Amino acid sequence: MRGYWKRFAELVxxxxxxxxxxxxxxxxVNTIGLQAVFAVLILVVVGISFTYLYKEITLTLIQKIRENILLGTGAGDPEIILHELESIKTKNLTVITGSIVFMTVIFGYIIGRITLSPARxxxxxxKxxxxxxxxxxxxxLSIVKTNTEVTLLDDTIDPKIKHVLKSNVEELNRASEIINNLLSFNSFIRPEQVKFENVDLGKIIESVVHDLLPLADRKHIEIVMRRASRRGDYSTVWGNPTALDQIVRNLLKNSINYTPHDGSxxxxxxxxxxxxxxxxxEDTGIGIARKDLFRIFEPFYRVDRSRSREHGGGSGLGLAIVSELVKLHHGKIVMRSTPGRGTNAIVLLHAGEHPAVEDPRRKDDLGFNEVSVDFSARKGAQKNMSVVQGNLL
Ligand SMILES: Nc1ncnc2c1ncn2[C@@H]1O[C@H](COP(=O)(O)OP(=O)(O)OP(=O)(O)O)[C@@H](O)[C@H]1O
Ligand SMILES: [Mg+2]
Incomplete structure (x- = not known):
């Protein structure tokens, strides 16, 4: 017997x-526990309500019987009594249904919050x-890269080894890009450490385009920059320059990677x-299918691993990082895509140099995160679809 207790204690x-x-x-466990509490509460409410209903109907019946038969006052015919009982029943059932719906909504919310918190x-x-x-x-990584680059400067090296070292540097560059993306996770958990200032988005775009132009040139892809300035400068935004650089870099790199030769x-x-x-x-690339568009903001999600590699894509972190950085800026990102035609990424950011604009991090209470899919397009292969994610402005 003691053995059983011991095993039971070990199990517990x-x-x-x-x-x-x-x-x-x-x-x-939390879900099961809370559901059980919820079920007991519903049973209590239903029990009390039906007891009350039963009592009310019985009392009304007794009163009518007394009035009609015992006291002989002739208070009404059975039809009227039945009608009165029916209305008592309807009133009570409405209250019971209302309370159950109300409790379900409240408990659903509480269960959702409590049970999801460990996962959150x-x-x-x-992260x-x-x-x-x-x-x-x-x-x-940067030490290995510097050493390799320094070795490459030596002209006496065998060309075959030089070739290997060059490809090593390319892979190291790719690895450091992934590391930079991963490092952004820190800013998502410690947003208070991210400094905000007026940033010229136009300049950032120019520098990113300058960096990625060789990649685009290799595929004869034309990059067209346009900066609308109807009244004054409209490309200054309130944000963090490193984060904004990363947003533009990831979006432009995707467009280059997933656009075939001679695109724009x-x-x-x-x-x-x-x-x-x-x-x-906006690119004239291969586009993204509807089923994938739902998931492209998930970390490590790639539409097709082989397709991603073949197009120069990497770990599937780019858009996850972009959406987190947009959230950090209390902005909004919309991805629209038509398979076979192209993709359009739209990011809305708080403008800079506006006295009315405060630090966006203080606007926490105003914004809310949104993930939605626009099904407004007609059915067919060339349909337009969009996924929205970020804080509504
Ligand atoms: N402009 C685009 N055109 C077509 N497909 C795209 C485009 N942008 C993203 N995608 C698809 O969405 C997936 C996710 O993109 P994401 O940038 O997160 O990852 P990645 O490019 O594969 O890797 P990483 O950005 O980490 O190097 C990609 O694998 C790609 O299939
Ligand atoms: Mg990418």
Whole structure:
């Protein structure tokens, strides 16, 4: 008997440990527990309500019987009594249904919040972990890259080895791009450390285009920049220059990667309204299918791994980082795509140099995150679709 107790105690302790350390088990147990509490509460409400209904109907019946038969007052015919009982029943059932619906909504919200919180915390620690790892990897990676580049300067090296070293530098550049993207995770968890200032988005676009032009030239892709300035300068935004550079870089790189030879890319900045600037990166590329458009903002999501590699894409982090950075700026990102025709990424940001614009991080209470899909386009292969994500301006 003692053996059974011991095993039972071990099972309980094991479960308690798992509950403490496994956020998903915690979420599951919390859901089951809260659902049970909810079911008991509903049963109590239904029980009390039906007891009350039963009492009211019985009392009304007794009163009518007394009036009609015992006291002989002739208070009404059975039809009228039945009608009165019916209205009591309807009134009570309406109240019961209303309370159940109300309780379901409130409990649904509470259950959602409580049970999702372990998963939310786990996601946060995951981001922190990724950020820390990226930070640790950055230094050795840059040392290896510098050493390789210095070795390449030596003209006495065998051309075959030189070729290998050159391709190593290319791969190291790709790795450091991924590391930079991963490092952004830190800014999502510590947004208070990100400095905001007036930034000339036009200048950032120019510098990114300058960096990526060789890549576009290799595929004969034309890049057209347009800066609308109806009344004064409309490309100054309120944000963090590094983050904005990363947003533009990732979007433009995607457009170059996923646009076939001889295509074109248009980058535009223009006023959206008095307080916001609209950045648009539009390409004539392969586009994104509807089923994938839902998921492109997920970290590590690539439409097709082989397609991604073949087009020069990487880890599937680019758009996840872009959407997080847009959120950090309390902006909004919309992706529109027509498979076979092209993709248009639109980012709305707070304009700079406007006294009315405060630090966007203080606007937390006003904004809300939105992820939605626009199904307004007609059916057919050439349909336009869009996914919206970010804080509504
Ligand atoms: N302009 C675009 N045209 C067509 N497909 C796109 C475009 N932008 C993104 N995609 C698709 O969305 C997926 C996710 O894009 P994302 O930038 O997050 O990852 P990636 O480009 O594969 O890798 P990374 O950006 O980390 O190097 C890509 O794999 C690609 O298939
Ligand atoms: Mg990308």
């Amino acid at each position: 302790i094991g479960f308690a440990d798992k509950y403490r350390f496994d956020p998903f088990l915690r979420a599951q 915390n786990a996601l946060k620690s995951q 922190q972990f990724i950020g820390n790892i990226a930070h640790e990897l950055r230094t050795p 890319i248009h980058i535009t900045t223009e006023p959206y309204d008095n307080l916001h600037v609209r950045l648009s990166v």
